[in-house]
Amino acid sequence: MTAVRRFxxxxxxxxxxxxxxxxxxxxxxxxxxxxxxxxxxxxxxxxAQIEAHMANYPxxxxxxxxxxxxxxxxxxxxxPEAIEQVACVMRVTPAYLDSVAxxxxxxxxxxxxxxxxxxxxxxxxxxxxxxxxxxxMLAAVEDSPDVNVRSFECLGACDIAPMASVDGVYVGxxxxxxxxxxxxxxxxxxxxxxxxxxxxxxVADPRANSSEFPLHPxxxxx
Amino acid sequence: xxxAAGSPMLLFxxxxxxxxxxxxxxxxxxxxxxxxKALTMTPEEVLEQLKxxxxxxxxxxxxxxxxxxxxxxxxxxxxxxxxNADESEPGTFKDRELMQKTPHSLIEGIVIAAFAAGTNRAFxxxxxxxQLQADILDAAxxxxxxxxxxxxxxxxxxxxxxxxxxxxxxxxxxxxETGLLxxxxxxxxxxxxxxxxxxxxxxxxxPTLINNVETLSTVPSIIQMSGEEYAKLxxxxxxxxxxxxxxxxxxxxxxxxxxxxxxxxxxIYGLAGGPPDGREVKCWFPGGSSSPVLKGEDLDVPYxxxxxxxxxxxxxxxxxxxxxxxxxxxxxxxxxxxxxxxxSCGKCTPCREGTNWTVKMLxxxxxxxxxxxxLDIMASVQEHIIGNCLCVLGDAMAMPIGSMIAKFRDxxxxxxxxxxxxxx
Numbered sequence: 101m102t103a104v105r106r107f108x109x110x111x112x113x114x115x116x117x118x119x120x121x122x123x124x125x126x127x128x129x130x131x132x133x134x135x136x137x138x139x140x141x142x143x144x145x146x147x148a149q150i151e152a153h154m155a156n157y158p159x160x161x162x163x164x165x166x167x168x169x170x171x172x173x174x175x176x177x178x179x180p181e182a183i184e185q186v187a188c189v190m191r192v193t194p195a196y197l198d199s200v201a202x203x204x205x206x207x208x209x210x211x212x213x214x215x216x217x218x219x220x221x222x223x224x225x226x227x228x229x230x231x232x233x234x235x236x237m238l239a240a241v242e243d244s245p246d247v248n249v250r251s252f253e254c255l256g257a258c259d260i261a262p263m264a265s266v267d268g269v270y271v272g273x274x275x276x277x278x279x280x281x282x283x284x285x286x287x288x289x290x291x292x293x294x295x296x297x298x299x300x301x302x303v304a305d306p307r308a309n310s311s312e313f314p315l316h317p318x319x320x321x322x
Numbered sequence: 323x324x325x326a327a328g329s330p331m332l333l334f335x336x337x338x339x340x341x342x343x344x345x346x347x348x349x350x351x352x353x354x355x356x357x358x359k360a361l362t363m364t365p366e367e368v369l370e371q372l373k374x375x376x377x378x379x380x381x382x383x384x385x386x387x388x389x390x391x392x393x394x395x396x397x398x399x400x401x402x403x404x405x406n407a408d409e410s411e412p413g414t415f416k417d418r419e420l421m422q423k424t425p426h427s428l429i430e431g432i433v434i435a436a437f438a439a440g441t442n443r444a445f446x447x448x449x450x451x452x453q454l455q456a457d458i459l460d461a462a463x464x465x466x467x468x469x470x471x472x473x474x475x476x477x478x479x480x481x482x483x484x485x486x487x488x489x490x491x492x493x494x495x496x497x498x499e500t501g502l503l504x505x506x507x508x509x510x511x512x513x514x515x516x517x518x519x520x521x522x523x524x525x526x527x528x529p530t531l532i533n534n535v536e537t538l539s540t541v542p543s544i545i546q547m548s549g550e551e552y553a554k555l556x557x558x559x560x561x562x563x564x565x566x567x568x569x570x571x572x573x574x575x576x577x578x579x580x581x582x583x584x585x586x587x588x589x590i591y592g593l594a595g596g597p598p599d600g601r602e603v604k605c606w607f608p609g610g611s612s613s614p615v616l617k618g619e620d621l622d623v624p625y626x627x628x629x630x631x632x633x634x635x636x637x638x639x640x641x642x643x644x645x646x647x648x649x650x651x652x653x654x655x656x657x658x659x660x661x662x663x664x665x666s667c668g669k670c671t672p673c674r675e676g677t678n679w680t681v682k683m684l685x686x687x688x689x690x691x692x693x694x695x696x697l698d699i700m701a702s703v704q705e706h707i708i709g710n711c712l713c714v715l716g717d718a719m720a721m722p723i724g725s726m727i728a729k730f731r732d733x734x735x736x737x738x739x740x741x742x743x744x745x746x
Contacts, residue, residue, distance in 0.1 A: 156486045158400070158443070158526055164508035165491050169450070203510040203667075205492030206450045218451070222412045223611050223657045224569035224643050253494060253661055254412035254611075255451050258569030258643075259576045268453040299454055303337045303419055303577055 132195060135188035142185040146174050150189045160190060164200050168207055177208035205252070213248035215286055217241075218265040221251040224258035228273065233262045236276035240283055247286065260298055270298035330555060332543040332563050333536065334579040337423050343458050345465040348426040354471055356542035360434045361479040368438040372541070374549030376561035380416075381406055381497075381534030382610070382639045384627045391439045393521035394529045401441040402530040404506065405432055405538055407448040407455075408490055408497040411610035412661060413641035416565035417535035419577050421448070421455040424539070425462035429485065431538035433472060434545060436483050439531045443484050447502050450491040459487050494665035498713045499532045500524075501667065512669045513713035536565055536640075556582035560626035564640050568594040571601065571646035580625065587621040590644055597646040604647040605729070609638020611658050612718030614725035615645075634725070651730040652737050655723055656684045662719035673716030676707040680723060690745035692738050701727045 149170045153163035167186045168178055175182040178201040180194075187194045201207040219234040234251050241247040255270070257263045263272025266286060271293045274282070278293060285292045294300075341347040348354070360368050373388030394401060405428065409417040421428060432444050448456045463485060466472045474482045488506060495501040496511040503525050505511035524530025540562065544552045553561045560582040566589055569575045573595030580589055586608065590596060597603055603618040608625070614635040616623065623633045630637045645654055663677040683700045686692040704720035704727070711717070727734065 156488075159507060161508035162488075162506060165450075165505070166489060169489065169491060200508065200510055203493060204450075204490070207491050221657075222661055223607075223654065224413050224575075226653075226657055227570045227643075227645060227649060252451075252492075253664060254410060254414075256409050256415045256418050256449070258413055258415055258567065258641075261569060261575065265451060268451075270454065299422075303334060303423060 132193060134191055134193055135184050137188055140184060140188040142188055143174060146170060146185060147189050150186060154190065161192065163190065164192075164197065165204070168197065168201055172207060176214065177211050179211070213244075213246045215247045215267055216265075217247060217249045217267075217282075217286075218252035218255060219249065220253070220255040220257070220261070220263055220265075222254035224254070225261040225263060228261040229275070230262035232276055233264070233274055233279075236279050237264070240279045244283075247283065257298055260296070260301065263298075266292045271296045272298065330563060330581065331579050333420065333424075333427070333539055333565060334577075337419075342424050343422070343426070343462060345426060345462070345469060348424070352546075353426050353542075354430055354469075356545040357430050357433055357471060358477060360437060360545050361477055361481065365438050365440060368434060368545065371544060371549035372435075372438060375544045375552040376549075376559075377537065377540060377544060377552070378560065378627060379534055380536035380540070380564065380640065382411065382612070384637060387533060387537055390521065390533070391435065391531060393519070394439050394441075394531055395522065396440070400443070400526070400528045401439065402525040402528055403432060403436045403439060403441040403444040404499075404502065404525060404530055404532045405444065405446040405535060406497060406499065406502060406532055407446050407452070407535045408502060409452075409535070409639075410449055410494040410497045411612060411639045411641060412658075413567060413569055413607060413610045413643040414639040415567045415569075416577050416640060418452060418455055419565070420535055420539050421452070421459055425455075425459045426466065427539040427542055428459070428535055429462060429466050429472065431541035432485060433476065433481075433483055434541050435531065435533065435538055437481055441531060442482050444486075445506060445525075446485070446487045447496070447506055448487060448489055449496075450489050456487055456489050463487060493667075494661075495667045495713070495715060498715065501713065502532070503530065510667070512667050513715075515712055557624070557626050559628050560637075564625075564637075566625070567639075567641040568644070569641070570606075570644040571597045571603075571649075572644050573598065582626040583624045583629070585622050586625045586642070589625060590621065590642060594642075594644075597644060601646040601648060603644055604649065605645050605651070605654070605726075607635075607641070607643040607645075607722065609636050610641040611643065611661065611722060612714075613638045614721045615654075615729065617729060650737060651726055651733050652684065652687060655726050656681070656688070658722055659684055659719055662715060666715055670711035670713075670716065672707045672710045673719075676703050676716055677719050679703055680719065687734065687738050688741060690738075690741035690743075692742075694735050694738065696738075697727055697731060697734055 150167040153166040154160040171182040171186045172178055183194045183197045187197055202209055219237055221230045221234055237249045241249050255265055257270050260272030269292050282293055377387045378384045436444050472485050490496050493511050496505040498513050500514035501511040520530040520532055555562045563579050564582050566578050578593045605615040605617050607613050608630050616635050620633055623629050627637045659680045663681050666673050666677045668674045683696055704724040707716040707720040
């Protein structure tokens with residue numbers, strides 16, 4: 101194998117969408133082709149979901165993001181196997197899907213914990229103490245690989261800053277002291293900090309986001 | 323209290339009424355009557371109302387919506403309408419509120435706009451993080467479909483429209499209209515060269531109308547009250563009401579609906595309560611983190627498109643971020659620059675390298691390794707980004723950073739000196 105060393109690169113420092121360019125390229129390997137349906141088993145449920153997504157668009161490739169998201173729900177991350185299965189159903193090459201999966205923050209290209217906690221550390225949240233919250237969250241999950249804590253760009257909930265998205269459920273405003281309860285709820289598969297969920301926040305309440313967090317029935321929430 | 327005293331509420335009327343997100347409640351308070359009214363008119367008449375309203379796009383660029391619709395070529399080719407619900411501009415959370423609380427306003431607005439623009443396929447591109455809102459939209463869309471407001475032959479008018487909620491997967495750049503189109507086509511969200519503009523060649527190479535959630539959600543009100551009446555709200559070149567997301571160092575962060583042209587002080591102090599007691603406004607972003615910062619002395623600038631432009635900033639997405647005097651300006655600059663570095667798609671050199679070097683130079687200040695000349699270099703890097711890329715992501719960093727260097731140079735220099743001595 102002819103391995104070409106690329107420029108050594110610290111991704112955490114560059115922080116841009118260029119994963120993979122520090123990895124050696126195997127120039128002799130044939131590019132992967134569109135997988136053969138006869139030899140690629142795909143879970144029936146996943147296949148049905150991807151086909152339903154493809155039917156929504158004039159061009160089947162538009163279903164790439166929803167299809168990868170569906171595969172990620174099944175496999176936990178966009179593993180080579182997941183990519184292979186999506187490629188097989190969508191009739192595109194795995195390389196095409198890889199190129200897409202590496203671009204988007206919510207598609208995981210390496211194995212991660214079962215639960216995801218996105219802590220918003222953008223400007224509004226960090227003005228309200230998000231960096232301390234993130235540190236506390238990281239420290240609390242240090243030895244639990246099942247929870248994937250990461251700092252995230254603005255999640256669009258600056259009214260409940262500092263906040264986090266816990267398996268997709270927005271909660272805030274949080275303080276480091278909320279972290280143990282949050283993780284306990286997460287592990288027990290209970291609703292996460294029900295009193296702090298965005299879903300029950302009133303718009304037109306002057307007390308909203310104050311210490312008297314308004315109680316409002318959760319609609320359409322989980 | 324969602325609006326300044328006495329100012330009208332269009333988007334936030336009964337916003338907290340329980341069940342407003344369901345068709346039953348939405349219809350009970352007059353929902354879909356605007357659509358029925360629009361369907362009795364011709365598409366040209368609807369377009370005329372939109373033009374007369376003077377409604378300017380609420381996503382950031384502030385382009386007149388009626389004019390944008392009229393750019394779509396006539397004819398029977400496949401045309402598309404895309405609702406930009408990829409709300410990612412730091413500080414902005416107004417579209418989230420609209421989609422969560424009153425999703426049918428958006429759907430109704432989309433059907434009316436599609437009728438005016440002559441499109442029969444529409445997509446809502448919602449950011450992947452908004453799972454709750456996407457679920458609510460899906461449920462609302464299902465209801466609207468069953469009731470015949472979306473789909474084939476809407477209300478026996480002959481108009482057909484397919485509408486799909488498309489979930490993104492986390493990328494700020496997909497809020498840029500051409501990046502969004504590439505992403506919707508199933509690619510990496512890289513912006514395209516313009517022209518051709520999306521109105522001529524957009525999604526799947528077809529003419530495409532792209533509008534923000536708030537813009538489209540306003541359309542039913544315009545049809546209901548007529549464009550002429552709508553234009554009486556606000557000020558001459560910025561008509562109507564606007565949702566303002568106020569966050570950062572204020573006592574009551576949240577979304578407020580205001581009539582355009584109210585003094586900014588009224589929003590920051592009157593509605594949002596101002597900074598915590600004993601603190602002063604140091605600087606504020608009037609339109610998301612992409613807008614040049616203004617200082618406390620600019621608080622009396624009327625909050626509308628042209629007044630803010632005249633003051634050297636912009637209304638942008640209508641997101642006010644308040645920074646009080648307890649925060650060093652370097653921290654604000656660093657957060658802002660790091661965000662744009664992370665989100666740069668890497669296609670254009672000035673943005674990819676410029677965002678990267680700006681962060682490095684800011685880190686140098688913090689490490690005590692910088693000299694005042696570095697500020698000049700940093701300012702010149704910003705100038706070389708602006709206008710030199712396919713999209714405005716680079717500009718979106720260059721404008722606020724440039725304004726911070728210009729307005730807080732003394733503080734940067736003091737910080738630099740302090741760090742240098744600390745590390746000596």
